[in-house]
Amino acid sequence: MALTHRQTKQRRALLDLLRSTKSHPTAAWLYDGLRKNHPEMSQGTVYRNLSVLAEQGLVQVLRSGSAQDRFDADTSLHYHVACTRCGRVDDLPLPPETERNKAAEALSGYRITGHRIDYYGICPECLSASGSSGS
C-alpha cells in the first residue's frame, strides 16, 4: 500500500523461504520457519509482506480448497493437486491452457483475467497409510 517499497531483511527472508520450497505453504508454516532465524518476527509482518509480495507479482496466493490461504513463489500459470486428507498441495506438470480464457470470456460476458484448475484426491502417502482400499 506504499508508493515505494523498501528492502527489509524480514521481507527478504520471507521470499527466500517461500522460494526454497515447493510445498505451497500456509502463512503459519512460513511464520514458524522464519522464527528460527528471526525469533522476533511477528505474524503481522508475515501477512503484510505476503500481501506486498503478491501486489508486486512475486508471489501467488492460492485461495481454494482449504480454509487457510497458501502461497506460491512460482507465479507462472500452472495447476495444483490437493490432498483432501492431509491438506498437502503439489504442482501438476500440465501445460497451461491459456486459450481457455477466451472461450470463457465469450460465454460469460466477463472480461476474463485468469483461471485456475485444481484437482482433488488422496496423495500417495495418505493412500499407503490407509491401505489399498483407500476411499
Add this chain to the structure above:
Amino acid sequence: MALTHRQTKQRRALLDLLRSTKSHPTAAWLYDGLRKNHPEMSQGTVYRNLSVLAEQGLVQVLRSGSAQDRFDADTSLHYHVACTRCGRVDDLPLPPETERNKAAEALSGYRITGHRIDYYGICPECLSASGSSGS
C-alpha cells in the same frame, strides 16, 4: 454427524432457498433470506444444515481460502466465473471434462476424486460501471 437425519422445517427452507437461486450465495445471504420467514433461525442452524446437506451430497461447497464459502444446490460438475471486483459468481456453460481426472491421476500419483475450474475477471455490470477502460 448423525446416523439418521430428520426432516425439519429449517433444513427444508434452507434447501428450498438455495435451490431457488443461481447466485451461489454465502451463508450470510442465506441466513438473511431465511430470517424473513423464520425470524428465529440462527446462524448456527444455517451452518450446521449446510454441512449436513453437503454431507448428503445435496449441496456443493465452493471454498475459497480465507474468503467466505459459497454454496450451490447444483451438485453436478460444472465451472464458475468469479468477479474479482464485486465477488459475484456465475455458472459457465462449459462441458464437464471428466477425462481430466485420469490424466492428473497418472501424473501425480494421487487418487484423483475431482477437479475444479474457476475463471476470474470483471463481470459485465462492473465493466459498464467503470467505463470501457476497465482494468
Add this chain to the structure above:
DNA sequence: TTAATTGCAAACGGTTTGCCACGTT
C-alpha cells in the same frame, strides 16, 4: 529526515461448538 516497516496486541469476520430445551420419529 521522513515515510515505510516492524512488533505487539487487540480487533475482526466467518465459522464452529457447548449447552439445554425442543421436536421428529
Add this chain to the structure above:
DNA sequence: AACGTGGCAAACCGTTTGCAATTAA
C-alpha cells in the same frame, strides 16, 4: 422415550489493523 436438531452465545482461528518505535533510503 430417544435422540437428532434448534436457538443462543461464547469460542475459535486465520487474517487484519492501530499504534508507537524502528529503520531503510
